[in-house]
Amino acid sequence: MNRISSLFQGSNLRVRAIRSSVLTVGGFGASQVIRLASNLILTRLLFPEAFGMMALVMVFIQGLYQFSDVGVGPAIMQSKRGDDPHFLNTAWTIQAGRGVLLWLAASVLAYPMALIYGEAQLMQLLPVAALTLVIQGFNPTRLMLANRHLQLGRVTSIDIVTQLSGIVSAVVLAYLTQSVWALVFSSIISSLVQLVLFRIYLEGHRDRFEWERPAAHELINFGKWIFLSTLAGFLFNQSDKMLLGKYLPLDQFGVYNIGFFLASFPLLLGISVTHKLLIPIYRERPPSESAENFAALRKMRFVVSGGLLAGIAILALVGVPLVELLYDSRYYQAGAIVVIIACMQVPQIIVLTYDQAALAAGDSKRFFVLAATRAIIMLSALFIALETYGLVGALFSIGLAMLVIYPVVVWLARHMGAWDPLHDISFAILGLGVIIVSLWVNWGAIAELAQVSARYSG
Template structure:
């Protein structure tokens, strides 16, 4: 990225992009480092089933967030009224109302969800975890204003501080309670810490309740497709836990969840960067195609390199970091990391649609990915267990890519050279890594 930095330093927008990207990398790297450290401590205090239960709790809370997302963040990022106090306060009021509704719905789902997954503890843990949804609804729109203007420094520090507070509480409670309750309460404390810190230390006017009809209309018009997109994104991002939680034991689901954290690190890093910087880039520099192409190549190159390193080192890394109960996770890391290559190649294009206010095509991509992923996950895990499920994920991403290309071509964002080079290099290396770890991958068929 060094050469790219020199080439982009001249433009004010691109300079802000690079600064923001640096902060995102620091923030995401710090966040994942904290998560890894907490995982290493917590896996020695708790049991694999605890992480399986927590995956199911997260399935509901994250699912509700996605099923109710009305696109407030991208609306503020792309709207001409994104700095208007009336617009921001109306958006915040909708967000608060949403948090109250989510808390109520989560509490109502606790008993049926516990019965469906045959895990009675969920009836107790879900209402507690849902408190975090209620708290998050009161987060100030100053967070989204910082994203809109690519001013990430202070926000990154506050996010990491909130996460650290939550992790410390989680570890202390795990030592004291020896229960999944420690993980649930830690999540609530993290949400509360972020709320307090962002209200206290982010610059800007405090939000107040406001309901301006014009702002509501704009938010709803843009957000209706975001709502549908994120509802389908639930199946794409959480569908693996939903399906595997029904077909596999809590122990195997817990091992998968730990492995996914390692395997998806690079892909989620790339998603964090593209999701925050590409909308302003497409919005304000859409004619600077050469610079955008170099930025895209740079992001994809870094993310794919990290993904392939994780695929190659997965079994060794899990063996070093975790105790023997999690040994099967090493092969899962390898297979998952390779399966995510197609998603990484196309991850920057959908932001072009959002930057242009085209949330409808963004929805089509999300819906396609979700339908493919759930279909191939169910077929794969039914026929071939864990291996079949992960291969299903890879096939879903491959079949989604032509839909992403359709979106990108519509907004003059598709870079065929980028896709071909990345697919050829990363695909070849990924296949070689799978062949190298083939025996460990085949052994995954024993998981149930």
């Protein structure tokens, strides 16, 4: 017990990384349990069409958010001036102004989006849902400082309370309204709660409006590639929803999102851990600097990938009975979707720990090259597969696209001294075994989904 306790005491990088990892994993686990419980309740209060409509709204909101991302968070985390009050004030001024501009853009674009997707209700939903972007724009830079210094205890607690407030409000509003508006207003409530808690309970710098030219120059110079990278990142991460939202009927799109929600647990955990931990770790212990640094990163990489692959294996094997146990008959097709998506995420978890090395080194240009390549290949693969083989083909194309992208990931990782071929080969073999067994066990449900998706294309 004393040895375990010693791992969490002190302020060196190793202790902060372990402490932050535990907090991130624990917070993520609590968050997903809460999300699952609310999801089970909401699927009984609302129809699948509501989840499909909200998915379209969120794709648009996230798209606006990422299309305009100038990298304020990563800039604060990696910059030598990351603790300078003038730098922080300038960053917060940019962030707040961006939030207001995003709401204006959402209001203007609501009508064209309603025409594109043939859903008139988007004209009312989008401007209201975009108020969350205004609220989030005023989140304090103390949040980024907590990530910069791997001090995530209060942030994790606030995130859980925020999520609980959003879920409670969503359930109450869904019961009262039986409408997608319950999901929209609950997101606004949770954003307000989060802003208030961050301002009250996070310690450190107090933001005010300021424009310091050297700080603005550094933020804009770093952020120009981040802007393009997040644009590409949005296309990479949301390409399935953009295309399937147009291709599938709204109720079936809602079923797809339920399946994606369950299948994405391990990958979202990995993204949460790596994005919060790796920039500080790479910044303070560059893998190219010494064999000791590389060995420490290899150990961390094996632990992260092993845990994520285990989670994917469980979901891929039991996805069909899990959906049958948790949801009613309207969502039964989500089981096969869980299996395929979980299997196709194996290549992504193998390379999950590489791209943050570029941001830690301030090389946002190479990060953009990787992000753009991912977006182009993923969009192309999904579109071709969707047109040729339908929904099931599109889902399988996600994994195939990641294999094509792998050489570009290696190019970036080698430049940063982070590439670990032993890790990649080991988990490629293990992952292939998981995929083969999972598809064999669940092939009947996958074949049935293929038949149903063929009717959509017809």
